[in-house]
Amino acid sequence: QVRARESVEDGRYRFEVAAVLPLAAVGFALLHRAERELVWRIDSRQHVVAESTADSVSVELMKMVDALARSAELFDWQGISPEEFQGGLRLLYGQSPAVSAVLRLDAEGQLQGEPVFQTQGALDHPGFEPASAATLARSVPVRALRLGNKGQAALGRVYEHAPSGQAAVAVAVKLADGDRAPFALAAAVLSDLEALLRRRAGRDPGHIDLVELPGGRVLASSDPQRRLRALEPALVAQLVADGPAERDFRVDPLALRVSTARVTKVPGFQVVVAVDEASALAPVRAMREAVLLAILAAFGVLLALGGLFTRRLNRRLARVVAGAEAFGRGELHARVRVGGDDELSELAARFNHMGDELEGARARLLRWNDDLTTRVDEATQDL
Secondary structure, eight states: OOOHHHHHHHHHHHHHHHHHHHHHHHHHHHHHHHHHHHHHHHHHHHHHHHHHHHHHHHHHHHHHHHHHHHHHTSSSTTTTTTHHHHHHHHHHHHTTTTEEEEEEETTOOEEEEEEEEOOOSSSSSOOOOOGGGGHHHHOGGGGGTSSSTTOOEEEEEEEEOOOOOOEEEEEEEESSSSOOOOOOEEEEETTTHHHHHHHTTSSSEEEEEEETTTTTTEEESSGGTTOBBBOOHHHHHHHHHSOOOSSSETTTTTEEEEEEETTSSSEEEEEEEEEEEEHHHHHHHHHHHHHHHHHHHEEEEEEEEHHHHHHHHHHHHHHHHHHHHHHHEEEEEOOOOOOOHHHHHHHHHHHHHHHHHHHHHHHHHHHHHHHHHHHHHHHHHHO
């Protein structure tokens, strides 16, 4: 009986393991495949977003620079009066709502006259602090443009625009031919680029940064809190490493999926699209947890059902064993009461049939014994 019960228990556990393990293996294999597919889709989408955003940033910057350069070509700056010169600077100022001020510089890069800007509180242009004019004049090395032609423009370094706290860039435009020609210096705030990055990012997890390399400073970002901050060192290290300008990679220490694209026509500017891997893969990992809970629940249900089945089987097996022991004690009238239609009920039926045959044989033996006793008595009397 003990061996039979152990065999039943062992069979039950084997059945449960055999039922759950294939389900778990298939489920986790499908989830692993789904996770790889999701990672590929994230990289592909980020790559497209990075490329399109870099192109849009380049278009926005060049549109402003080209507008300033074309406007500068409309005037004969060396043959006009100081009042007309100032009017021309106001024309340059009105070419883009991102321009906060326009300054006049001589061929040596020295500030000349008063800057053109709007008074505090104006809505169509960013504010400007006149005290920063001298610092702004030194932000672009205009001497490098002295040999250029009229209308040639160059971007200077990026700095923090004091009134707004946003990034700004200085644009120098040569106003005449010759190495002694004056320059116009426009200070442009990158607020439109931040709005562009926010539109590109949408509601997706992660962020889009416009980065200045090799320093790794964030010039504009879809997340305003990242503005003018340094990128994570691990990310900067991979950005400045040898490799293509447009690529997709994973930053292991930060668990980030990153796609980058170079901003054409603007050296050192790069768009970085980064998303936290945990956030990006959250649907698959939530599904993995759900599958794991489902497998555990299924295993618990199987354990409960197996326990009930084993308990019922043990009761039926105990009845068969009790019947066999009764037969062994000579209680041939005992019968095994086991319901169902399986091997155990068939075994019980065979025991009962064997009991019937043994009981019939014992009855016949008793009759034969009685007959033999009667005959022996009769023979003894005759003798």
